Amino acid sequence: TQLLEQSPQFLSIQEGENLTVYxxxxxxFSSLQxxxxxxxxxxxxxxxxxxxxxxxxxxxxxxxxxxxxxxxxLHITAAQPGDTGLYLCxxxxxxxxxxxxxxxxxxx
Amino acid sequence: EAQVTQNxxxxxxxxxxxxxxxxxxxxxxxxxxxxRQDPGLGLRQxxxxxxxxxxxxxxxxxxxxxxxxxxxxxxxxxxxxxPNQTSLYFCASSLFGQxxxxxxxxxxxxxxx
Numbered sequence: 001t002q003l004l005e006q007s008p009q010f011l012s013i014q015e016g017e018n019l020t021v022y023x024x025x026x027x028x029f030s031s032l033q034x035x036x037x038x039x040x041x042x043x044x045x046x047x048x049x050x051x052x053x054x055x056x057x058x059x060x061x062x063x064x065x066x067x068x069x070x071x072x073x074l075h076i077t078a079a080q081p082g083d084t085g086l087y088l089c090x091x092x093x094x095x096x097x098x099x100x101x102x103x104x105x106x107x108x
Numbered sequence: 109e110a111q112v113t114q115n116x117x118x119x120x121x122x123x124x125x126x127x128x129x130x131x132x133x134x135x136x137x138x139x140x141x142x143x144r145q146d147p148g149l150g151l152r153q154x155x156x157x158x159x160x161x162x163x164x165x166x167x168x169x170x171x172x173x174x175x176x177x178x179x180x181x182x183x184x185x186x187x188x189x190x191p192n193q194t195s196l197y198f199c200a201s202s203l204f205g206q207x208x209x210x211x212x213x214x215x216x217x218x219x220x221x
Contacts, residue, residue: 031207042112042198042212043151050207088151092207095166096141096200098151 002027002091004099012105016078021102023072023089030093032072037086079106110135114199114213121220129184129216131199139205140182144195157182189220
């Protein structure tokens, strides 16, 4: 069974700061997806990465996929209060398997 | 608007009283699935379906049933709910499953007393 570990579990920062959250897998990802979930809502897909070493950017968010396809990072530049939420990584194989998430709070 | 619609959003029921949570998608997606989300345990898959009449167990299927008679609908059935099924439930759909993005519903908060 694949285990996905995300770190840190909780992160509280001030508006304008940069941050990085991590996702590590016990086995190679089929493909890796990052989601953001806001309270009371379902997760929303941010990005899918497939190729080892791949880097994708989505405005202030930068996603990196490790060369060995077993780890990933999400970097946010100049965080804003609207970035607050639960960030989840997931292995998108035959089933979608989630990590425990990083709960981010960005204070104004 | 492309979406996954779950109903109801909130439900309080008593132990043993059968209930169904409905899920419908309007994107012609092949793949649909159900998850439950619990504090400290994260999102766990209950059942998934790769196409009409094809369903399979996820990580936590005990106490649940599903059916996929039509492509757009994937109801979750609790034949005899118990308090340990109190949770936040999400339905999701995906064009073809592996590697494609998932669209989630807004969730159903179920309380079994």
